[in-house]
Amino acid sequence: MNLTKILTVVFLLIAVFVGYMLYDGINNTIEEAKEIERVENRVKARLELIRDTQVAYQSTYGDYADTWEKLISYADSGKIYIIQRTEKIIQLDYQQERSEFIYDTIGIVSVRDSLFTDDFDVQKLPELPHAPGKYFSLYAKDSVRSGVNVDYIEVVDTYPFDRSRSDDSENDKRRPLRFGSRTDITTAGNW
Numbered sequence: 001m002n003l004t005k006i007l008t009v010v011f012l013l014i015a016v017f018v019g020y021m022l023y024d025g026i027n028n029t030i031e032e033a034k035e036i037e038r039v040e041n042r043v044k045a046r047l048e049l050i051r052d053t054q055v056a057y058q059s060t061y062g063d064y065a066d067t068w069e070k071l072i073s074y075a076d077s078g079k080i081y082i083i084q085r086t087e088k089i090i091q092l093d094y095q096q097e098r099s100e101f102i103y104d105t106i107g108i109v110s111v112r113d114s115l116f117t118d119d120f121d122v123q124k125l126p127e128l129p130h131a132p133g134k135y136f137s138l139y140a141k142d143s144v145r146s147g148v149n150v151d152y153i154e155v156v157d158t159y160p161f162d163r164s165r166s167d168d169s170e171n172d173k174r175r176p177l178r179f180g181s182r183t184d185i186t187t188a189g190n191w
Contacts (some may be wrong), residue, residue, distance in 0.1 A: 056115065
């Protein structure tokens, strides 16, 4: 064999190796992105479930549950009242009107039956789906703002699966998954 053939085979092997390394690196990045998306979808679904439970709790008690124990107890044995509101308008003298609202409870539904699937363990509500033994942080507080009593709630993923998520991030979408705010009256998520 002459030198040209030897160099051709060596360069061919190097090219195949480099091609495989490029393919493997790109494929790993794609698979990692798919795994992050799959896990974050589970976290978002859990956050939405917590939010729905907190909204139901607030409609029943007038404020958000400030501990996981209260929320779990409510999710396990609480009731949601189905209320029908009707309005009656009464004509007064001089083209004036007065409205009367009539509220009627037409049914009661169990929180467990309306928000959770049969196989969901309510005790695991605050637990991160991707990290057993780690929990969402819960902040719920009521305050007076401009003379009006308002409720704040924030639930945050304390152990993000995507390690690039950080509280220091300028972009709200790159912070750990959460809903609500400690300063604004909202239950919107950052996803």
